[in-house]
Amino acid sequence: MAVLIYSRLLWSVRTRKEKHSLRHIYTAFSKPVNFSGIHNFTAMGLLDDRMIYYYDSSMDKKIPKQKWMKERLKPDYWDKGTEFLRREQMRFSDIFNQMRQNSSDTHVLQWMHGCVGEEDKNGSVRFQDVEDGMDMYNFDGDEFLPNDTEKQEWAFAADAKLFPKMEAYQVKECMDWMDTFLGYLRSHLRNATLAAPPKVFVFKTPAKEKANIVLTCLATGFYPKDITMEIKRDGRVLTADDGLVSTGIRPNDDDTFQRREHVEILRTDSSNYTCRVIHKGFSIDVEETWGNIYIYIYFNSLSTFFFFCQFVI
Structure with a gap:
């Protein structure tokens, strides 16, 4: 079985303004895979390509991957995040149940969503346009957008509700969280730079x-x-x-x-x-x-x- 891992470089640097990204990547298998370290469902968050949280179906818990994330965010944040990712795990399971493929095969479905933004003169990132969002699915190595599910009838039942597209308010929320996380990171790195x-x-x-x-x-x-x-x-x-x-x-x-x-x-x-x-x-x-x-x-x-x-x- 060949497992195609979905990866895209979304970091870029401009001459005068620094660009930042916040990405969430979910990966699910259609059936259990007997490989060490590979789970039925995995989720991770990346701030400027640095992992900041992690979740998998075996651990069944969202955990911080940076010391400053653990110090700054209260337990309630991690509890709510765990509940949300459990729901996402069930949504991916529903997608696989609607697949029009041979059930004996093992398939991989991934979803990457998040946002990118440039710093303003104050060093903050702010919502500008819905185009600042990123929203992409990948099925066995083939990419498609949430609104392109009709082109993927060979793989899925035509239930668009299972593939929600990011709305403007969700992109804004993502930008707000990215700005918050960057603030936490800068504070942490100021201390690291002094040392x-x-x-x-x-x-x-x-x-x-x-x-x-x-x-x-x-x-x-x-x-x-x-x-x-x-x-x-x-x-x-x-x-x-x-x-x-x-x-x-x-x-x-x-x-x-x-x-x-x-x-x-x-x-x-x-x-x-x-x-x-x-x-x-x-x-x-x-x-x-x-x-x-x-x-x-x-x-x-x-x-x-x-x-x-x-x-x-």
């Missing part, structure tokens, strides 16, 4: 080819995740065509992020190589040549932070 200031390291390491060296630029401990990193040769930004390798933005264990890029060059290369790092969240724009050491101090409205940029050859 572990963000750092940038530029260094070189030996390459497999003895005639070459690897130049690496690493930025770590930053939040939000919107960051620009460039390695340049004589002022020209290097790309993958030049052999540049990037890890992209990855999470750290303390909810901050990191990014690393490197390029392999000849030891005899006399070009001027620099690394530029831009992080607008802290008004940082640094570009220095390998071999220098700098310490940058910056301020924000809440407290004083120290940003260390260390360049080592």
Whole structure:
């Protein structure tokens, strides 16, 4: 049996405004699957691709997956969430009961819904339009929208009530919750940043080819995740065509992020190589040549932070 897991990247970064997302993903199987860790029904919530809650049919309980979610939300929130997901589990069961497929087969139905929004000048996300919502089903790898159920008669009985489409008020509610969760997260990360200031390291390491060296630029401990990193040769930004390798933005264990890029060059290369790092969240724009050491101090409205940029050859 092939299980097709539905995944879509809904995070994007714009030049001046940071974009955020809140997604809820439910997954159900038409019959029990005998694989460890796979449940008949699973639900999870993702804030900017970070899991914030989890539920499965075996555990039968909605639980927080972030410390700050557990600290900020009262037990009543989790109790009501558990009851809601139990109802959703029953709705998915009703859908499978109406399927027009061979009952001996195992099918997978997933639903992803939520919202995306850009920060305003105050750092908040607000409802603008119903188009800010996301609402998509996936059946055995085939995607369809809630209002496209008639095209899926090969799989389901034509009962549109089982596939409700997000209304404007639901998108607004989603945006309000996303803004609340982001507030909780920012408060948590402000404390984390005080304990572990963000750092940038530029260094070189030996390459497999003895005639070459690897130049690496690493930025770590930053939040939000919107960051620009460039390695340049004589002022020209290097790309993958030049052999540049990037890890992209990855999470750290303390909810901050990191990014690393490197390029392999000849030891005899006399070009001027620099690394530029831009992080607008802290008004940082640094570009220095390998071999220098700098310490940058910056301020924000809440407290004083120290940003260390260390360049080592």
